[in-house]
Amino acid sequence: MRGERQLLALGEYLVRRACRQLPPDVREERYREWAAELPAILHDPQVRFALWRAARMLGYAADTLRGTAMMPGTARGRIARLRAAVDVPLPVAGLVVALPAWAVVQAPRDALNYLRLAWGLLFVAYLIRSRVRPAGRMTALLGTSAILAAWAVLLGGAALAPGDWVNYVLAAVVLLPLLAYLPFAWWHRRRQARTGGHNAADR
């Protein structure tokens, strides 16, 4: 797989960051355990597409950050989870909030900059919320709002430059997953309501 070494290095970096939150006596062992799973996920023969395997591997590595906040021996509770949650998104937040904020300062009359700033804030709020409570209703609301705000930003860009097809393509790319996700979320919620939150395999 192309870029495999870089992907593994990124995964190992995330796992190492997660392990930093653990007590020193278990840190190295946890790192060895979790890092050993990364190549196995990346070469999982049951997952057909390489891109999906890579996404799963990075998701696994990133989620260990949330997990370490709940491990026995670490500081538990809402504050610890929140600290773990903001650990990764902070550099992202710096980019998606600071850049439009700077653009607003530079051109306060440009409405599109305010829209970009709103998208950045929603996106960061979603990132943090999804790591604190991934299955919450507020998480889904923030995620949907962030996607719609991104869509509005792209349409605003398209209105300013009607000949630039990139904006239309990106708007479609942003909106299509949401349109596909909403019926799935509706179906999943109905299924959970029917089974009382448990799958038949668990019984």
Add this chain to the structure above:
Amino acid sequence: MRMTGPLERVLGAFLADPAAPRYGYDLMKAARLPSGTLYPLLARLEHQKLVASAWETPQQEGQRPRKYYQLTGEGIRIARLELARAAARRRRVPTPAGRPAPGSLG
């Protein structure tokens, strides 16, 4: 032991073949849980001596050893008991409001 949905899934995954040692990613797929939920659960089960862990011996040069988990004898007993209790609790869940229970109308 406080039975939660994720714990129920992990115990269910272990009990599918109690003699088989399972590694983290395998359990993640079987229980359909993310790593951030699974590992704290495994650590707690291990702390309660319901699960035992062991490192595998690498088969090839350069291969990283993986850590395998398995229910202990006590773990199997408690897991079966707790899953049976959870199933019994679900059967006792009252019918939704507005819909009378079968046989309750004269």
